[in-house]
Amino acid sequence: MKLLLLLPFLAASAYAATPALEFNDPNPQRYDLSKRASEIDPRAKEHPEIDFVFTDKKGKPQDLEHASVDTRVKPQGKLVIWLMGHSAPLFERLNGYGLHAIQVHYANKWFGIIPAARRDDGKTLGDIRLEAATGEDHSDLCAIPKPDGMMERAFQLVKWLSKENPQGKWQQFINAKGDGLDWDKVIVSGASHGATTSARFAKHQKVDRVVCFCGPRDQLESWQSLPSATPGNRIFAFSHVLDSGWTGDHYCRSWEMMGLNQYGPIVNVDEAAPPYANTRRLITDFDVKGDAKRAHGLVTPGGSSAKGPEGKFLHEAVWNYLFNHPVDEVGDPTQLDPSCEHDLKK
Template sequence: MVSTLIGLQEREGKVELSVRASAINPDAKEHPEINYTFAKVKDKYQDMQHAIVDTRVPSRDRLVIWLMSYNAELSEYLASLGLHLIQPHYANRWFSTVPKETHDTGECLGNIRLEAATGEDHSALVDIPKADGLAARSLKFVQWLAKENPEGKWERFLNQKQTDLLWDKVILAGSSHGSTTSARFAKHQKVARVVAFAGPRDQLESWQSLPSATPANRYFGFTHVLDKGWTAKHYCRSWEMLGLAKFGALANVEQSSPPYGNSRRLITDFEVDGNANKAHGVVVRGDRWKEAWKYLFTHPVDDVGKAVEHDPDCVVERP
């Protein structure tokens, strides 16, 4: 029997809630073959989910679904902007379980990401049922939040019958693996916006150039230039294939200020002592990025920059 573990913290109108996915959804199952489990790791349940809302500020009527480990600093700031945020438990540890010889086929990773997001059959390499897909886990979480925290008005993100999310109000966001799955899912499901920190990756995949349910001007990216994913041309390749050059030149946040020429491609060369690992995570930590965060999550999607030519420093090799 799975124990119910629920957390609730209220601080001057800011409400943080946490609950295990297995506690609110009897259909949720573990998939240890792809490292998708409920068990404790480093004294933390793997299926613990987090949510935050600040009822003191006017709501922007947008739900951020954060696809990575819970980031309290970023989440609290986004809540202060009037955004609701959830961090659901979904399949994001499968990468090491996929045979290496399949990685470079051009479709392998993107198909697994889509199955992890939808719970629909998109890959022969995994078997993730609908109840365990990101979409269903997010729906169950918001349904639970609507009952447990009525002051947060979470029901605004559910359809009239409360049987699905209102995806046109959803912002998919994440870092690294999470940013990549966010972008892949947005190709399939139209959403309000995508915010990709340190990503998208999948440097040998073709899904980035597929037709997109989410208009290209709704994708936003931000990375450090010493991140290995940037120096190896992974991120800029994805940005090019997503069509983001149509909406403005690269904008270095150290040399410009919001609205950054209405660009969809933000970079920083902030000092990280030449440490590529530090560079990989730095853009989602620290007060210095708050202006950039606000831009990425709230800038009007119809305000776009002037189209530029293909980035000559970014090699795009399409599978």
């Protein structure tokens, strides 16, 4: 009986916050570093059959990875892995929150290899996403070895950073065995394709938090309802209502299949203030003049973001909430939305 009573505590302690290492940088500053994956790890290889290469046809490097940290800011002891192209505006904000941030080169251009008969079978996309993220065999349509999966690429980048930038205290994100990252300290995040892969990966691997911008998609897949290694209260999402993924019910479907309705209602951030009913599902209807493409990119910091008359970003509080809201503070459960269609094969 005593053992049974301890189990909830042990489960919770797996996510218990460990004291973050304090910076002792003699010259505190924001560090912005980059290095090619092929230079960090000699095992890294190209996979041209899925357009996963080191250089494009013009010779421009495609495997450049980015990292940043601000030693002037008290560290949270958490690492954000961004699964999209490098975003300087986002990384500046993450560092301002006391978060370390990296962007890794991983396979994300594989849509073209999928036979039409397999593309909409409800399983293929999720399997390839998981193989691209883990470097493990989950799909028969590709062969991505461990050194070329996101997990190992991220680990090798952090190892390089721990030597190249010791002021940043990157070593804290390597596990006790020294053979991978300490995923309990990792936040995975991305936009669109990256948001979808982040959510798929978190089903497989327990992480500290997931932040999905304009996603997850995979509107005909079933992986969203699989048992999740990462509890649903640790998954946050933000979309614009004119994004085709929203108007097509792709996002609301994924959010409900992942059980995010158990942690609060859908909240329009333009009509509410933090903590947004402690929900995990945020939307905006900022005026984009009917431009669905702008709506898709508006939710992440950048040129398409919503701005006020003085040119200041309007969603600063939202971005802060997504990455920093206490995961144990959740909203009231809500029923499934009858207007959100789940069977999109019709």
